[in-house]
Amino acid sequence: xxxxxxxxxxxAHIIPGTIVCLFGLYVLDxxxxxxxxxxxxxxxxxxxxxxxxxxxxxxxxxxxxxxxPLYYALWGGKPxxxxxxxxxxxxxxxxxxxxxxxxxxxxxxxxxxxxxxAGKELYYQRLFERGxxxxxxxxxxxxxxxxxxxxxxxxxxxxxxxxxxAAGGIxxxxxxxRFQVPAEKLAVLHLLxxxxxxxxxxxxxxxxxxxxxxxxxxxxxxxxxxxASTANASAGE
Numbered sequence: 631x632x633x634x635x636x637x638x639x640x641x642a643h644i645i646p647g648t649i650v651c652l653f654g655l656y657v658l659d660x661x662x663x664x665x666x667x668x669x670x671x672x673x674x675x676x677x678x679x680x681x682x683x684x685x686x687x688x689x690x691x692x693x694x695x696x697x698x699p700l701y702y703a704l705w706g707g708k709p710x711x712x713x714x715x716x717x718x719x720x721x722x723x724x725x726x727x728x729x730x731x732x733x734x735x736x737x738x739x740x741x742x743x744x745x746x747x748a749g750k751e752l753y754y755q756r757l758f759e760r761g762x763x764x765x766x767x768x769x770x771x772x773x774x775x776x777x778x779x780x781x782x783x784x785x786x787x788x789x790x791x792x793x794x795x796a797a798g799g800i801x802x803x804x805x806x807x808r809f810q811v812p813a814e815k816l817a818v819l820h821l822l823x824x825x826x827x828x829x830x831x832x833x834x835x836x837x838x839x840x841x842x843x844x845x846x847x848x849x850x851x852x853x854x855x856x857x858a859s860t861a862n863a864s865a866g867e
Contacts, residue, residue: 642778643687644680646785651679651686653793656822660800660815687785694781694788701784705838707751710845714754720846729849732856733757758845761852770851776844783840787833794826 658664702708707715714730717723733739737760743753765773797819803809804819811819 642691642781642785644683645687646690646782646789647683647685647687648679649786650690650789650792651683653789653796653822653826656818657793657796657800660797660811660819660822661809662812690785690788690792691781693792694784697788697791698784701787701837704834705841708755709838709841710758710848711751711754713842713845713849714758715750721849729853729856730757732860733761733852736856736859758848762848764855765848765851768855770855771847773844773847773851776840776847780837780840780844783833783837787830787837790826790829790833794823794830797822797826 706712712718713721714726717726721729734757737757739757739760741753744750762773765771800809800811801819801823804811
């Protein structure tokens with residue numbers, strides 16, 4: 631449990647939290663706001679820094695969860711639903727239908743798949759969540775690692791988004807003469823905008839890819855498990 635805690639928290643919380651805190655410090659400096667200095671030594675500074683980054687990482691995860699519907703819409707749909715809803719390069723239509731039938735039978739789902747698009751999405755999402763629960767219960771595959779990787783890139787995308795909006799807000803206020811930025815700090819502001827914008831674009835695609843990897847891992851592990859269960863049941867007969 632300790633290894634899982636350390637790995638997940640370092641990947642999904644502390645690193646994104648550190649990134650957004652660094653951007654925040656630069657933005658505050660540009661805005662002319664100075665934070666109080668810590669005079670208890672370098673060890674205290676490191677400890678407080680880790681605690682602040684960890685807290686910021688948790689806040690980022692909360693913001694990321696709230697923004698997830700927007701991310702899914704920009705990605706063209708929820709990956710877990712899309713893989714079950716339509717054929718793809720990863721699953722042929724025949725494989726997809728066979729897997730859905732096996733999942734419906736194994737989980738004892740009596741509900742019929744609705745005809746409307748919104749109803750279908752909810753139906754496939756509930757089916758996927760049952761598959762995810764099966765993976766967690768049976769410790770199938772590398773689902774936990776894929777979840778941590780997706781959470782990391784989702785939080786990183788959100789950290790760059792927040793940083794870009796903060797720096798962009800200052801830039802807009804400066805252009806409309808609502809806020810004064812010292813001439814020597816304009817270059818830093820522009821650098822923050824470029825860095826946050828580039829990071830946002832990069833993480834947008836990386837988080838999308840990790841979301842698909844996570845969904846594929848769950849579906850693949852469920853497919854293998856159900857196939858093995860059917861083979862064992864047939865052999866037992």
